Amino acid sequence: MDEVLLRSLTPGVLGILVRRGADFAAAEDAVQDALVEALRVWPADPPRDAKGWLVTVAWRKFLDATRADVARRRREDLVEAERGSPSDHDTEPAPIPSVDDTLQLYFLCAHPSLTPSSAVALTLRAVGGLTTRQIAEAYLVPEATMAQRISRAKRTVSDVRFDQPGDVATVLRVLYLVFNEGYSGDVDLAVEAIRLTRQLAVAIDHPEVAGLLALMLLHHARRTARTTADGSLVPLAEQDRGRWDTASIAEGVEILQAALARDQLGEFQAQAAIAALHADAPTADETDWVQIVEWYDELARLTDSPVVRLNRAVAVGEADGARAGLAALAALDDSLPRHTAVAAYLHERDGDLAAAARLYAEAAMKAPNLAERDHLNRQAARLNTQGSNR
Structure with missing residues (x-):
């Protein structure tokens, strides 16, 4: 069973149901039910037309749910009046229009009325095709909590017009948040973000979309060198550059150069340019x-x-x-996240080891995660040891 194929088909199937008259929440539920059915049926009986099969089954499940809900009689009348809908027992795929609704789904899931966390969860569910359980595991929250978050998000966007223009910057921000969540559970969110951004790059020709994709590839190329076998953080200057993914770096640089040539600089292109300069240096000293x-x-x-x-x-x-x-x-607010860690590093570079050790220990207490806290404590201990040996 090709789960990547299923996830790639999800946006198109969802878009078709919405254009047929289903609201976003009901359509998304029906598509998820169809995906579950596909996982059950396809290994033994794969369809000739995967997308057509999913549309047929999802539409049938939408009709079943609509008919079972007395409170939706008005919607039931609407869908019953539609001609040419598949019957309850029809398993042959109906003709599928060539319209690609992926881009509209991105905009819908990144609607400004949603909180960032809700927009990310809805994007992973509706565009990424991930299950609620997978998203919950990735975010280390109970499945019921994630289900409520997604349900609220779906209700929020259900009345949004599907043909409204969207804000590309908001979509990119959501994808960037997905990428930065990293990995947990059985879904690699960094890889998923790259897949979704590639998908967006196909749907829309925009230099900042290319810039974000380049940034993701360049950062992801260093992933395996960022930690030791026991999970300890490895600073950029100390990473084994032989472990960097040179193919991803080359692809990221090529995409970035094409984006920069369009002379429409945006923040993701600028970030990618910085990442490319780090990737281009054979050693840390040559940066x-x-x-x-x-x-x-x-x-x-x-x-x-x-x-x-x-x-x-x-x-x-x-x-x-x-x-x-x-x-x-000194010109910056010292309450900024990681301000103390930066101060510690710069004091160490300046030769003030006592101040650096104290600041590293202070920064460790403010660290947002255990790996970073352990790293900062190790830096403090290293400098304290150096000071006692003098």
Whole structure:
């Protein structure tokens, strides 16, 4: 059973049901039921037309659910009046229109009325074709909690007009959030985000879509080198670059260069350019930090993000010396996430090991996850040991 094929067909099947008159929530439920049926039936009896089979079964399940719900009599009258619908026992696929509704589904799932977490969950369910259980495991929450989140999101967008124009930037932000969630359970969200972004790149020709895809590929290329066998974090400068995925790097750079050539710079292209400069350096010492600072300047101009300015302070410290980095850091709010960790790193670079050890320990207490906390505590212990041996 090709689950990737099933997930790739999900948006088109869902779009067809919506255009036939089903509201988004009911259509999505019917499609999920059809996917479950496919997992049961296809191994022994694969269909000739996979998408047509899914549309037929999903539409039948929608009709069954509608007829069973007395509160939806008006909708039942509407669907019963439709001519040419498959009967309850029809298993031959009906003709499928060539319209691709994938792009509209992206926009619908990234509707501005949804919270970021709800938009991500709905995108994974409706566009990604993942089950509620898979999404819940990926986010380390109970399945019932995720089911409620998805249900609320579906109700929110059920009355949204399907032909309304959407905001590409919002869609990209949702996909970026999916990518940054990483991996947990049996679904690799980073890989899933790359798959969905590739799908979006086919549906829409936009340099920022290409920029996001390039950024994901360049970051993902370093994945295996980011941790040791026991799960400990490995800083970028200490990573074994021989373990980086050179094919993904080459693809990411090629996609980025084509996007930048269109001269419509956006934040994801700028982030990808920074990632490409890191990937291009044979060793950490050969990193072109001056050019990275220039790209951070562009990124700060585009986003005015304090987090970007925090990362820029690190780059300035590498390009112009730790004192310059600390001066850039001093202009930022010290309540920023990872501000203390950056201060510790720059103080260490400046030779103030006592202050660096203290700041590393302080940063560890603020760390958002166990792996980062352990890493920062190890840095503090290392410097304390060095200080006692002097």
